[in-house]
Amino acid sequence: MPKQPSRKVYESTPQRVLARAVAAVLVQQGVELSQQERRQIEYIVAESPRPELGDYGIPLARYAKRYRIDIDKFFENASALLIREPVVAEAKRVGGYLNIVINAANAAKLVFEAAHLEGFGYGRVKTDRPERIVVEHTSANPVHPLHIGHARNASLGDALARLLRARGHIVQTRFYINDMGRQVAVLAYGYIAAGLDNPPDGVKPDHWIGLVYAITHTLADIEELKRKLDKLKKEEKYDEYRQLLHELDELVAVASRLRERDPELFERIANALKGSDPAAEISKLMQIYEYRRDPKKVELFRRVVELCLQGFRETLSRLGIDIEKWDWESELAWTSMVSKIIEQARRSPYATVYKGALALNLQPLLRDPVVRERLGLSEDYEVPPLILQRSDGTTLYTTRDIAYSIKKFREFNADRVFNVIAAEQRLEQLQVRLALIALGYRREGLNLVHYAYEMVNLPGQKMSGRRGRYITLDELIDQAVAIARQEVEKRSPDLPEEEKQRIAEAVGTAAVRYTLVSVSALKPMTFNINEALNFDRNSAPYILYTHARASSILSKARERGIQLDWSSIDYSAASENQLRRSLVIQALVYPYVFAKAADEQRPELIVAYLNRLADTFNKWYTSGDSAINESDRGKQMFKLALVYTIKQILANALDLLGIKAIDRM
RNA sequence: GGGCCCGUAGCUCAGCCAGGAUAGAGCGCCGGCCUCCGGAGCCGGAGGUCCCGGGUUCAAAUCCCGGCGGGCCCGCCA
Structure with missing residues (x-):
């Protein structure tokens, strides 16, 4: 199988290159490294705080001491390996750091060619270990419209599914219809x-x-x-x-x-x-x-x-979210699935009677160190007994959830299941996992992941579904679209009405989604609609604007008869100024950022990357280093290819968040 | 009462899992600039007891222990 171009770029990122060299030298010096330890070397690679030190570096003092190896030789050998890498121009020792200077011309060649060849696929480095993964998300109670909290759930869940798919996993999304409550x-x-x-x-x-x-x-x-x-x-x-x-x-x-x-x-x-x-x-x-x-x-x-x-489907589809399977909770009770769980529980050694009802005593499971490690519990953690059946024989939510968990694994033959569920359900989710293990579904219990997220607040709002006091997600989206519409009106007054509205819709919905995944899931967040629609910074509109700007440069070039000829690029132009260099290096690092975001399920890393990339691109744009007015043909081709590549990365990264890039706004 | 999560600039947040270079962004504030491919723009500056106190370490925002503050959970609810 030919190597995926993005994979080649990935292996040339500073993180991979430095970690590889360090690992090789350690092995050379007789140190045995576990897979885990190799991985950790990569994590400590850092961007240099000042350009004169180099572009990226790795602190080596710890290895010298931990493995008691000759530090001077260590630097020398690692440097020798590093300078053989095409993307490395120079390797140098600065204090306890081993730093590298990127060869921007070679990096540019590598990245441009990959972006040119793969286009939409650029950056989507495939995992070596593809899994079958179910992502259950949103699953709102069907008694009132979706609100902002559900939107965080849906945005995270959908982004998760997209990240995992792009990484090469086989993913199914599901919605649990809570109709038995x-x-x-x-x-x-x-x-x-x-x-x-x-x-x-x-x-x-x-x-x-x-x-x-x-x-x-x-x-x-x-x-x-x-x-x-x-x-x-x-x-x-x-x-x-x-x-x-x-x-x-x-x-x-x-x-x-x-x-x-x-x-x-x-x-x-x-x-x-x-x-x-x-x-x-x-x-x-x-x-x-x-x-x-x-x-x-x-x-x-x-x-x-x-x-x-x-109504849910309508709202979700407006946000570009499509959930594949909709599972009725009642179906579990109506078929034998729940009663089977009850039967298994009765026969289980963990069965007990608590307050007169059938329950599971999950405490003994904590003696298993694997269980503790995978579920993140300490030995003295106290798990309350889990009641499975009411005295009148009817079933309970958690019991049905246990049955549902098995169903998710079975029906899709899943290796892992992610439940995107509010953090307040932590105990219930923990009990489900423990119960699965207790009932003989150990693999399932260990591979069920509670992807927890905290609440979203709206400034000055207290919500209550029972009392009909809430701001619906639909209203919020409408507001976002209205704000976007005003901006479009100012920026592109001459577009046809229909086009303006289409753009406003795309920008408004994107703004909501982008903001909701921008903060790490475990932090409670306040949703500020004006910040979400700040066209100048840190927002979907800003990224979309940047993308449109890049698009416009390319189309203007075409209008003037300037064709992007990939074979005439003068790559030496890459290191002629700091902003070009910086853009090339950021483009180089994209596959690494993507893989990390997918493997750690952290869409906010993509957001942070996008904000920075757009900043640098706009800075370059406003610096006057114009592509269209460039008189040297090789340099002009370089600049156009750079614009093309950055535009492609912006679009690809946005796609991971479920946002479609647009060419005008 | 017990458990979990969070605490970094006036505000919103990165960085913490995997310790390492002078702790970073944006908003807001202050000062400058604007004949240029898309100007509600651009450049610069001020602003920090990294919640507090101990400990481990050559090195702590990051790890450990003890506090403090906020959120959530501890139902035969879902």
Whole structure:
């Protein structure tokens, strides 16, 4: 098999080149290196803080000491190896560092040719160990529209899937439809009781569902509260009574706000709920659904969920996100999958009875050092027993999740499964993994990854789905698109209306996605829409603008009859100025950044890389080192090829984040 | 009460897993520049007890221990 050009570039990146040389010299001097240790050498390669020291370097003092080898000889031998690399112009010792100066001309040749040959494929270095991987993401409860938090989940999940695919893995994406929870039962109760059908024309189905849910939930809570109040009054507990009365006031206020949003709908649900016992009705409905006792109600239940999912799909598709498989939680209960888990649990040595219910005692698993290491736990970590079945025989969320995990592995024959799920579900995810191991699904338990992310806040907003208080993702996208539209209006007033709108849509949605993956997943973040749409810096619009600018340079060249002839490039032009050099080196390093981002599942590395690359490119652009006005043909070809390459990298990297580059804006 | 995550410039964040060169970006602030392939632009500057205290090390933002502050979790909820 011929070597992939990007692979050749990858192996010529400073990280790989330096690590290879250092490893070789260590081995030469009799040191035995594990695969892991080789890998770690690569990690400590760093960019030099000042150009006069070189471009990249590696601190060597630690090796000299750790392996007790002659430091002078070490430098000498490593340097000798390094200067044989075409991309290395010079290797030098600076203090305890071994530094290299990149041969920009050779690097440029290598990178330009790869970019020219592979185009869209440039940078997508394939892994040596392809895996089958399932990425489950978004999986929002189908009771209200998606909000900004779901957007973080979806953006991360989709970026993850794209990174892994580009890396050569075989990936499937899945959405878990949570239709067995109490929340959906609340919604279905209101929907069925009020005899509702379809949302009115022009209303997005999930928005309408969200309102039905909030109205039903609030009215049900009011009923519930009234019952409690009666009871307290009879028992003469006046302190508690007064407190609940206050709560009731608040709920009534919430209800009246909900009524304003759709008086007719509100009255319809209110009438249907009048005089009923909602809590009891909802529980009854849950049972009906779990055991499929009333086909008509089951069908309506499904129908209401389906309506909400329609809305989800619409929103996701606007963001360019397509999820391949949609799995119904109810399907697990309706087939034998969940009962099988219960059976296995009963027979398991980890079975126990906790608070009178069937449970698993997962604590003993922590004696296994492999389990501790893979799940990141200390020996004295305390895992609460996991109850699998209610006293009335119905199943619990986590039990169904265990069954679902097995399904994900089995159906796709997966080596690994990533669950993109909020960090607050950490304990539940841990219990699922431990339970899998306890029930004999060790491989699955060890290879299920909880890809946790923290919450997203909107400045000055408190959300509540139950009360219908939220900003929908749709509204947020609309806002982003509107801001983008204004910018397009200023920058390109002469474009046709339709084109302007198309660009605004692309820019606005990209801005949302880009910002949501720009911060590492474990940090809580505040989503600031104005920063997301800052056209001047650190944003999708900025990167898209840079891409459009590069595109425009190339098309202008074509207009003037300047053809990019790859065989006439004068590569010596690469080192004639700092900005060109810097661009070449950044382009060289791209395959490495990509591989690292994919292997560590860190899309934010791509964002950071893009911001920097665009900065340097724009700096070069504004420095006046014009390609079109260049009189020397070889140099002109170099500059055009550089523009071409950077444009290609911008587009390729954006694609990993699910963003399509555009040529005008 | 216990566990997990986070704490770096006024603000938003990189860097920490894998210790190493004078700790980096952007926003904001201050000062300059603008006849150039796409100007809401460009260049420069100020701004830091890396939460605190110990320890390990030739070397600590990074590792270990103890605190402090914030978030989340500890349901026969999902």
